[in-house]
Amino acid sequence: MLERLRTDLTYWEIGPYHGALPGPMRLKLRIDGEIIVSGELETGFLHRGLEKAMELHPWPATITYADHLDPEAAVFGELALCLAVEEISGLEAPPRAQAIRVLLSELTRISAHLGYIARVGRATGAETLIHYVLRDRERILDLFELLTGARYSLNFVRFGGVAADVTEGFIERVLEVSELMRVRLKEYNDLFTFNHAFLLRAAGMGVIEMGLAFRHGLTGPNARAAGISFDVRKAHPYLGFEALDFEVPLGHGEAGRQGDAHDRFLLRLREIPQSLEILKHVAENVPSGEYACMKIEREFEVPRGEGYGRVESSRGLLACHVVSDSGRFPARIQFRVPTTATLALLPEVIAGLPIADLPVLLASLDLSLAEADR
Amino acid sequence: MSSYPQEASWINLLSSTLGFTPGTQEWVFAAIGLVFIYCVIILPSAAMMSFLDRKLSADFQARVGPNRAGPAGVFQPLADLVKLLQKEAASTDWNWREALWLGVHTMALYSTVAVIPLGSMALLVDTDMSVFLPFWAALVLALGTMLLGFSQASVPGWFGGIRIAAQVLAGAFPSLVAVLCAGIHSGDYRWSAFVGAQAAFPLRWTAFSDPFQFIAFVVFVAGGLVMLAVPPMDAAVSLRDLHGGVSSHLFGRRLSLYRLGRFYGFFLWSVMATVIFLGAWTLPFGLGGVLRTREELWLLQLLETLWLLGKTFLLMLAITSLARVHPRGRIDQVTDFSWKVLSPFSLFALIGSALWTGWGLLR
Numbered sequence: 001m002l003e004r005l006r007t008d009l010t011y012w013e014i015g016p017y018h019g020a021l022p023g024p025m026r027l028k029l030r031i032d033g034e035i036i037v038s039g040e041l042e043t044g045f046l047h048r049g050l051e052k053a054m055e056l057h058p059w060p061a062t063i064t065y066a067d068h069l070d071p072e073a074a075v076f077g078e079l080a081l082c083l084a085v086e087e088i089s090g091l092e093a094p095p096r097a098q099a100i101r102v103l104l105s106e107l108t109r110i111s112a113h114l115g116y117i118a119r120v121g122r123a124t125g126a127e128t129l130i131h132y133v134l135r136d137r138e139r140i141l142d143l144f145e146l147l148t149g150a151r152y153s154l155n156f157v158r159f160g161g162v163a164a165d166v167t168e169g170f171i172e173r174v175l176e177v178s179e180l181m182r183v184r185l186k187e188y189n190d191l192f193t194f195n196h197a198f199l200l201r202a203a204g205m206g207v208i209e210m211g212l213a214f215r216h217g218l219t220g221p222n223a224r225a226a227g228i229s230f231d232v233r234k235a236h237p238y239l240g241f242e243a244l245d246f247e248v249p250l251g252h253g254e255a256g257r258q259g260d261a262h263d264r265f266l267l268r269l270r271e272i273p274q275s276l277e278i279l280k281h282v283a284e285n286v287p288s289g290e291y292a293c294m295k296i297e298r299e300f301e302v303p304r305g306e307g308y309g310r311v312e313s314s315r316g317l318l319a320c321h322v323v324s325d326s327g328r329f330p331a332r333i334q335f336r337v338p339t340t341a342t343l344a345l346l347p348e349v350i351a352g353l354p355i356a357d358l359p360v361l362l363a364s365l366d367l368s369l370a371e372a373d374r
Numbered sequence: 375m376s377s378y379p380q381e382a383s384w385i386n387l388l389s390s391t392l393g394f395t396p397g398t399q400e401w402v403f404a405a406i407g408l409v410f411i412y413c414v415i416i417l418p419s420a421a422m423m424s425f426l427d428r429k430l431s432a433d434f435q436a437r438v439g440p441n442r443a444g445p446a447g448v449f450q451p452l453a454d455l456v457k458l459l460q461k462e463a464a465s466t467d468w469n470w471r472e473a474l475w476l477g478v479h480t481m482a483l484y485s486t487v488a489v490i491p492l493g494s495m496a497l498l499v500d501t502d503m504s505v506f507l508p509f510w511a512a513l514v515l516a517l518g519t520m521l522l523g524f525s526q527a528s529v530p531g532w533f534g535g536i537r538i539a540a541q542v543l544a545g546a547f548p549s550l551v552a553v554l555c556a557g558i559h560s561g562d563y564r565w566s567a568f569v570g571a572q573a574a575f576p577l578r579w580t581a582f583s584d585p586f587q588f589i590a591f592v593v594f595v596a597g598g599l600v601m602l603a604v605p606p607m608d609a610a611v612s613l614r615d616l617h618g619g620v621s622s623h624l625f626g627r628r629l630s631l632y633r634l635g636r637f638y639g640f641f642l643w644s645v646m647a648t649v650i651f652l653g654a655w656t657l658p659f660g661l662g663g664v665l666r667t668r669e670e671l672w673l674l675q676l677l678e679t680l681w682l683l684g685k686t687f688l689l690m691l692a693i694t695s696l697a698r699v700h701p702r703g704r705i706d707q708v709t710d711f712s713w714k715v716l717s718p719f720s721l722f723a724l725i726g727s728a729l730w731t732g733w734g735l736l737r
Contacts, residue, residue, distance in 0.1 A: 126699070201702075
């Protein structure tokens with residue numbers, strides 16, 4: 001019988017800046033040969049003091065900061081903040097504004113998922129997929145530009161509505177892009193999803209068990225891939241999602257195990273058609289009327305009280321807790337972001353993996369250091 | 375060194391053209407020949423393949439590709455080279471170990487220029503061991519690259535160096551067995567013997583002469599990809615996995631030397647695959663015989679080299695196109711593929727081709 005090769009443990013620090021990392025973070029790994037024995041995580045390199053900065057600005061300006069919470073999916077931060085403020089101040093967005101918000105939310109979800117697919121493609125060396133996906137994401141960014149004038153940092157949702165009505169041709173182009181995306185999804189599937197080499201890299205790798213996900217409060221696609229059926233749009237409907245017919249896909253471990261990296265990838269790919277369904281339904285039935293219940297002036301004041309707004313962002317439950325002491329400035333604004341839970345369970349998931357799997361694992365978890373550090 | 379056919383060697387052509395006296399030493403011609411091959415064939419090939427690869431992959435990936443330097447971006451490889459040569463050192467500390475092992479690595483690689491077959495008269499060394507010299511060079515290359523990685527005293531260098539060594543060893547075995555298969559078909563291991571055993575028509579190429587030779591061809595090409603860490607088998611040097619591995623610490627002139635070396639390895643392997651399995655430089659329609667009869671030797675050599683390079687470039691482009699749409703394998707998956715898939719197939723092909731050839735001889 002062969003004696004097992006004995007090797008000493010080595011320490012390896014990756015980051016805070018490294019091509020394989022999703023953002024500035026430091027991973028302190030103990031490795032045995034090429035196997036990770038344990039890992040520690042250090043974050044905070046992207047701390048911008050967003051929540052504190054919000055307290056120093058008048059209410060309308062806080063939206064701009066909420067928008068910077070996660071640059072890739074800006075609208076969710078804005079929306080969570082506006083829902084919380086609307087709860088305190090009793091404002092109600094008109095149906096047309098609600099429809100525009102849903103359109104923006106689902107377009108953002110698709111755009112963020114496409115970005116995710118590109119990142120997984122990059123981590124596994126599938127260059128062609130990256131370019132295809134980013135090409136299609138441009139179409140969605142074009143829609144953002146048409147509606148809001150910006151491609152990333154939209155700054156479009158307002159307390160009690162949105163900043164402007166839809167521009168001419170926007171609805172038609174949303175429907176056009178939705179049809180195009182259906183065709184493209186098939187291409188991505190044919191090219192990559194069940195590619196043998198990709199399965200070898202992702203199937204059975206980086207498994208998040210349901211218990212682990214519960215323990216850390218994991219939400220969003222990562223939790224749904226682990227089998228947890230929780231989606232804020234279904235559990236705590238907002239923006240009229242209760243009236244919309246869509247499904248919440250769950251991971252089944254088709255190629256490996258439930259909750260593995262391949263499941264997380266597949267789940268996002270399956271969420272896109274659901275978002276397309278919602279887009280189609282809402283775009284074809286945008287109600288007429290006002291796009292905001294009132295014009296928000298710079299002197300806008302929020303009555304004393306606390307509000308809690310939650311939305312299903314592209315990464316999971318994004319919530320905003322707002323405290324007002326009836327002034328022009330907020331007393332406290334705090335966000336609950338989905339990436340925090342994912343970061344918390346990361347050390348448990350990486351233990352036992354070869355270091356060569358680390359880039360693929362990190363890409364598959366869809367971490368946003370911007371929102372975690374904020 | 376003197377085993378080339380004296381009466382029809384390009385050295386004789388070169389000698390008469392350059393006006394050397396008949397008594398000039400052979401090593402002078404050999405040295406001139408090496409520099410000539412490097413400057414006239416390898417460097418332009420690297421530039422052209424780099425451009426074609428980038429343009430074609432851009433086409434696959436719905437983007438434009440290089441389009442700034444020169445018409446349609448044709449001067450982009452030159453611009454890249456000039457930029458790399460201009461780069462200053464990031465640190466003033468002279469890492470002599472890195473320079474030493476980069477030197478060993480480069481010398482091992484370019485020692486194979488002496489045996490690279492480029493035409494019936496462009497065979498500098500055509501002994502019965504010529505085909506094996508690139509394997510020896512690959513092993514020295516593996517050692518050189520591993521020590522180059524160690525000398526960098528960094529994690530990407532360490533892991534990159536070890537991984538390259540693991541890949542070279544894994545890829546060398548099945549490739550070597552595949553060459554043995556081709557040798558059974560040709561009856562000898564001289565380049566001229568490999569060429570003599572084939573004809574211009576594809577069905578007379580070694581790769582398509584029998585099923586076992588076809589397996590050997592596929593194994594040789596795939597084993598080469600593993601050995602030279604060509605995408606999608608590039609886990610040892612990938613930017614994502616390892617920050618570029620050994621190349622992560624190289625910059626400027628050293629990086630250009632290293633990258634050119636990596637291209638040359640891929641080029642050499644593709645030339646070998648073409649010569650051993652894909653009909654080499656044999657011109658179609660009996661053109662070679664006609665030119666030889668008319669003693670148009672320069673034209674014959676030129677056409678043979680162009681024909682060989684054309685086939686080589688097509689093979690390289692086919693491989694790089696595949697790599698563009700194929701995800702990268704993990705390092706252990708790559709070496710496993712070589713040891714557990716390619717090696718058994720190569721041994722199967724060896725036994726099969728021995729039986730096939732033996733049966734043919736008995737009949």
